[in-house]
Amino acid sequence: MPNPTAAMLVIGDEILSGRTQDTNTPYLARVLAEKGIDLREARMVPDIAGEIVAAVKQLRARYTHVFTSGGIGPTHDDITADCMAAAFGVGIGVREDARAILATNYANPEVDLNPQRLRMARIPDGARLIDNPISKAPGFTIGNVHVMAGVPEIFRVMVDGLVPRLGGGRPLVSRSVRVNMPEGLLAAPLGEVAADHPKVVIGCYPFHQDGKPSANVVFRSEDEAALEAAAAALCARVGDKAAAPV
Amino acid sequence: MPNPTAAMLVIGDEILSGRTQDTNTPYLARVLAEKGIDLREARMVPDIAGEIVAAVKQLRARYTHVFTSGGIGPTHDDITADCMAAAFGVGIGVREDARAILATNYANPEVDLNPQRLRMARIPDGARLIDNPISKAPGFTIGNVHVMAGVPEIFRVMVDGLVPRLGGGRPLVSRSVRVNMPEGLLAAPLGEVAADHPKVVIGCYPFHQDGKPSANVVFRSEDEAALEAAAAALCARVGDKAAAPV
Numbered sequence: 223m224p225n226p227t228a229a230m231l232v233i234g235d236e237i238l239s240g241r242t243q244d245t246n247t248p249y250l251a252r253v254l255a256e257k258g259i260d261l262r263e264a265r266m267v268p269d270i271a272g273e274i275v276a277a278v279k280q281l282r283a284r285y286t287h288v289f290t291s292g293g294i295g296p297t298h299d300d301i302t303a304d305c306m307a308a309a310f311g312v313g314i315g316v317r318e319d320a321r322a323i324l325a326t327n328y329a330n331p332e333v334d335l336n337p338q339r340l341r342m343a344r345i346p347d348g349a350r351l352i353d354n355p356i357s358k359a360p361g362f363t364i365g366n367v368h369v370m371a372g373v374p375e376i377f378r379v380m381v382d383g384l385v386p387r388l389g390g391g392r393p394l395v396s397r398s399v400r401v402n403m404p405e406g407l408l409a410a411p412l413g414e415v416a417a418d419h420p421k422v423v424i425g426c427y428p429f430h431q432d433g434k435p436s437a438n439v440v441f442r443s444e445d446e447a448a449l450e451a452a453a454a455a456l457c458a459r460v461g462d463k464a465a466a467p468v
Numbered sequence: 469m470p471n472p473t474a475a476m477l478v479i480g481d482e483i484l485s486g487r488t489q490d491t492n493t494p495y496l497a498r499v500l501a502e503k504g505i506d507l508r509e510a511r512m513v514p515d516i517a518g519e520i521v522a523a524v525k526q527l528r529a530r531y532t533h534v535f536t537s538g539g540i541g542p543t544h545d546d547i548t549a550d551c552m553a554a555a556f557g558v559g560i561g562v563r564e565d566a567r568a569i570l571a572t573n574y575a576n577p578e579v580d581l582n583p584q585r586l587r588m589a590r591i592p593d594g595a596r597l598i599d600n601p602i603s604k605a606p607g608f609t610i611g612n613v614h615v616m617a618g619v620p621e622i623f624r625v626m627v628d629g630l631v632p633r634l635g636g637g638r639p640l641v642s643r644s645v646r647v648n649m650p651e652g653l654l655a656a657p658l659g660e661v662a663a664d665h666p667k668v669v670i671g672c673y674p675f676h677q678d679g680k681p682s683a684n685v686v687f688r689s690e691d692e693a694a695l696e697a698a699a700a701a702l703c704a705r706v707g708d709k710a711a712a713p714v
Contacts, residue, residue, distance in 0.1 A: 235686075237510070243491070268509075407582070412543055
């Protein structure tokens with residue numbers, strides 16, 4: 223059976239303005255690889271409702287799972303929950319269990335839980351909450367879409383709580399071999415190895431160190447034996463140009 | 469006249485595997501903001517031809533410009549040029565001017581320019597070359613799609629050479645104000661300011677420092693006077709909680 227698939231949807235002007243570096247996608251990618259869920263696409267969209275709704279509709283039809291980050295805080299630009307309700311055609315309102323969880327974050331909830339903060343307890347109908355042990359405001363799963371915070375520390379604990387309860391597949395195993403030769407000379411033997419090992423995805427990432435050309439060759443596969451065979455085949459072809467794994 | 473729009477398409481398994489952090493999108497975002505071209509979307513797709521072709525077709529129909537990074541090297545996984553030819557329905561082959569440029573990178577081009585390296589001179593019919601002063605292998609523009617290298621240093625010089633020759637718009641000006649209060653208390657005055665200043669896009673990015681809650685409020689607009697008015701309106705509302713700009 224093929225592995226489940228996934229897309230990441232990063233929501234927020236701060237990413238597309240270049241102000242903030244998205245570290246959530248790489249984190250999710252590594253967690254999903256271990257779980258055997260294949261991350262196939264990532265998208266970044268601005269805080270514009272039409273864009274968010276269109277992207278989530280397209281992605282959720284295409285992949286087993288969609289993971290989102292951003293836009294679930296208390297301010298006017300936090301519109302992700304409303305967009306999810308719109309994308310699924312369901313209602314949205316303050317949910318009592320979400321409000322109760324949120325209240326535990328405040329010394330005096332009657333006063334502190336102002337209308338803006340209460341926005342964080344607005345959950346689309348039929349969603350399941352995702353735990354946020356840091357700042358309490360929950361994420362949620364609706365259908366196959368998992369809605370999480372953009373703040374990296376919170377995104378990570380939400381992912382760590384969520385992913386174990388999803389069905390997984392065969393984890394992707396990876397191995398890197400550094401080859402101390404120019405990519406243009408490595409390309410021919412590497413192409414042969416790639417053709418001989420169709421179950422292994424092989425990427426080549428050139429770099430320079432002390433002015434000398436090298437490349438990291440990354441082997442990835444669900445089949446560890448096939449991966450080892452491909453790596454060994456490359457090492458045999460390039461001889462002492464293959465350095466220690468990096 | 470509204471500003472030209474753009475999307476970024478990041479091509480490569482190494483990004484979706486979480487192995488490599490994409491720094492090309494933030495760089496492009498900053499350059500485009502100064503030029504007055506609005507970056508509206510970014511996508512990351514794997515080294516799979518069907519995915520690349522589908523994404524570029526969708527994005528080029530939608531935005532003034534599409535910028536791509538990755539997949540134009542000499543190895544088997546470098547399939548971007550072929551995908552662009554397929555997306556535009558044109559032929560592709562080694563082009564003499566591209567070959568001549570590439571040859572300048574080698575001491576002995578007759579020998580060094582092997583079939584794998586020659587792949588880097590394969591250019592879709594009708595494309596215009598993009599200069600690569602670092603490793604010579606050119607990028608290219610076909611239609612409204614600008615195809616560049618994934619290696620960040622090379623991506624950057626290609627962008628720096630390309631973007632000045634594109635038509636621009638009104639540069640997006642931005643200003644940040646740090647407000648030393650919890651986002652949940654800032655949300656109400658900030659919402660009023662946002663509602664009062666529709667020409668200014670306002671984002672709120674909370675963080676903690678020394679255990680105390682703060683937020684960076686980022687104002688962005690093509691209209692600098694409107695931006696300053698919005699920032700001043702927020703500062704007037706939050707009083708001495710507004711710290712020095714960050």
